Amino acid sequence: MKLMAPLDTATADELSEFWKCIFGSETDPDLPKDVFTGSESFYNTNAVYLEKENGNIASTCGVTKPIKIPGIGGFGEVATDPSHRKKGLATKLCEIAVNEFRNDGGEALFLGTGNPSAARIYHRLGWRKIPGTSVMVNITNSNSPEEYLVQRFNAYEDCKIDITTPTARIPIIPLLVNPHDWHVLDANVGMYSTRYDTQNSCMGLYRRYSYIKMDGRGEWFTSSTKDGRVVGISSAKLINKETGQIDGFAHAKFQNTWNELIDAAIKWMSAKGVKKVSAIISVEDEEKQAKFSQIGFKCSGKKGKFEYACREVDSLEFVMGIC
Numbered sequence: 001m002k003l004m005a006p007l008d009t010a011t012a013d014e015l016s017e018f019w020k021c022i023f024g025s026e027t028d029p030d031l032p033k034d035v036f037t038g039s040e041s042f043y044n045t046n047a048v049y050l051e052k053e054n055g056n057i058a059s060t061c062g063v064t065k066p067i068k069i070p071g072i073g074g075f076g077e078v079a080t081d082p083s084h085r086k087k088g089l090a091t092k093l094c095e096i097a098v099n100e101f102r103n104d105g106g107e108a109l110f111l112g113t114g115n116p117s118a119a120r121i122y123h124r125l126g127w128r129k130i131p132g133t134s135v136m137v138n139i140t141n142s143n144s145p146e147e148y149l150v151q152r153f154n155a156y157e158d159c160k161i162d163i164t165t166p167t168a169r170i171p172i173i174p175l176l177v178n179p180h181d182w183h184v185l186d187a188n189v190g191m192y193s194t195r196y197d198t199q200n201s202c203m204g205l206y207r208r209y210s211y212i213k214m215d216g217r218g219e220w221f222t223s224s225t226k227d228g229r230v231v232g233i234s235s236a237k238l239i240n241k242e243t244g245q246i247d248g249f250a251h252a253k254f255q256n257t258w259n260e261l262i263d264a265a266i267k268w269m270s271a272k273g274v275k276k277v278s279a280i281i282s283v284e285d286e287e288k289q290a291k292f293s294q295i296g297f298k299c300s301g302k303k304g305k306f307e308y309a310c311r312e313v314d315s316l317e318f319v320m321g322i323c
Contacts, residue, residue, distance in 0.1 A: 002096075005046040006038025010288045015048065017076075018057045022079040030076055030203040031064065041161060041168040043067060047100075048077065049093045049264035057081065063109070066167050066204070070229035073101055073266050074136075074170045075222050076203045077110035078118070091121055100124055104141050108148055109138040110173045112202025132194030133177045135202045159224040160234070161264050164222050169206040171230040172222070175251060177203050182288050183304055183313065185249040187280040188235040197308040212237050221264040223250060223257040234261035236268045236277075244269040244277050249288075258291060270322050277322055281305055283314045292318045 003011065015034045023029070025252050032039075035046055044065060046205070051059045062077035074099070080090045101109050111127065113119050116133050119127075127136035130145040152174055176185070179195035189208050201208060210217035213234055223232035234248025246265040250258045269277050281289050281298060289299075297318035304315040 001050050001052070002100075003048045003050070005173075006035050006041055007038045009037060009050075012036045012194055014057065015050075017061065018081075019077060019079055020083070022228050028207060030151065031062070032206055040166040040169070047097070049097050051084075051089045051093060052085055053178050058084040059093055061093045061097050063092065063101055065101075065106070066170050066228065068167065070105055071107040072170050072174070073106055073109045074173065075109050079187075080108060083132045091125070094122070094125055098138055101138075108152075108237065110138050110177075110202055111138075111168070112200070112204070114200065120253060130177050130194075132179060132197075133202075135173070135177050135197040135199065140302070149174060151249050152229065153231065153253050156253060157227070157229075159223045159225055159254060159260075161223050161257070161260045162222050162235060163264075164209070164233075166206075167228070168222050168224075168230050171224070171228055172200060172205055172209070172233065175230050175233070177202075178251065180249060181252065181282045182249055182282075182310075184247075184280075184282045184288075184315075186233065186235055187306070188218070188237050188245060188247050189317070192306075192308045209233070209235065213297065217281075219265075219268050221248075221261055221268075223254065224263050232257045232261050234265045236265035237270060238269075238274065239278075242275045244272070244274040245280065246277050247279055259295065262295065266322060269304075275321060276317045276319055278317050280304060280315050280317055283316060287316065289316065296320045 012033050042113045045065050047063045051058045059080040060077050063073050065073040069143050100238050112135050122136055127138045128145050129136050137145050144285040177199055183196045185191040209220050212220055218237035220235040224230050231254040232250030236246045246260045297320045300317045300318040300319045306313045306315050
């Protein structure tokens with residue numbers, strides 16, 4: 001059975017309770033229930049594939065695709081009731097989902113898993129692990145993940161900076177799993193380059209960034225090409241009434257968008273009445289320190305630490321006053 005959002009409330013509640021029983025309720029779901037009742041239907045399609053036994057949900061999986069960028073997708077909600085495991089239900093649903101994705105013109109379907117047994121099943125169905133991550137991608141033309149990422153960001157186009165919308169939920173995944181020279185991509189959300197630390201999130205990446213917007217105390221921005229590739233991200237969060245913290249990065253091929261991304265974050269801070277903005281930068285990221293210095297930031301001398309890849313790395317605070 002295949003269901004498409006928006007779902008009626010009763011069905012969404014039933015699915016939500018099923019996933020809570022399987023995944024637990026300690027953390028927020030990567031896709032909140034309101035997504036399935038239609039809160040993002042203007043931006044993304046959300047399909048749920050499920051099997052029922054005796055009227056109860058036995059197994060599920062789901063595919064999320066941006067409406068304007070149908071070639072890319074995110075795969076998740078893979079769950080089977082313990083009493084129905086070892087029957088191949090999830091494998092069957094995953095195979096149906098990935099075949100439909102490909103037949104609809106899909107090029108790359110991303111998922112995250114830390115379960116070796118599940119990873120073996122996904123591998124049989126065409127998914128391949130992305131180095132430096134717990135993310136796998138199923139590429140229709142059978143290219144390797146490395147080839148896909150190089151080709152995705154190879155062609156330069158002019159970019160537009162916008163406040164992030166749910167359209168970015170899936171396109172930020174290839175950007176954030178792509179290895180970057182900078183160690184710390186975004187200190188506001190604890191985002192590190194896969195060249196130096198393992199990225200364990202996939203469908204949860206959008207959720208992690210979205211937390212910054214809670215209670216109106218932050219915002220994030222994307223730099224996107226005309227064909228919908230997200231090539232850079234910046235973020236801004238309030239520390240107090242007079243101080244805010246910003247950060248951001250862009251793919252190496254699109255470094256010329258970095259200044260505009262940071263400018264968007266600074267302007268958001270200025271509109272909030274902030275007098276001083278800071279950026280916390282790793283001592284390893286000398287190029288990033290130089291870029292902030294070039295736009296008027298000064299090293300305050302205040303030091304801290306980042307923790308990633310099972311080690312501590314010193315950080316420096318750069319600050320700038322704004323009107």
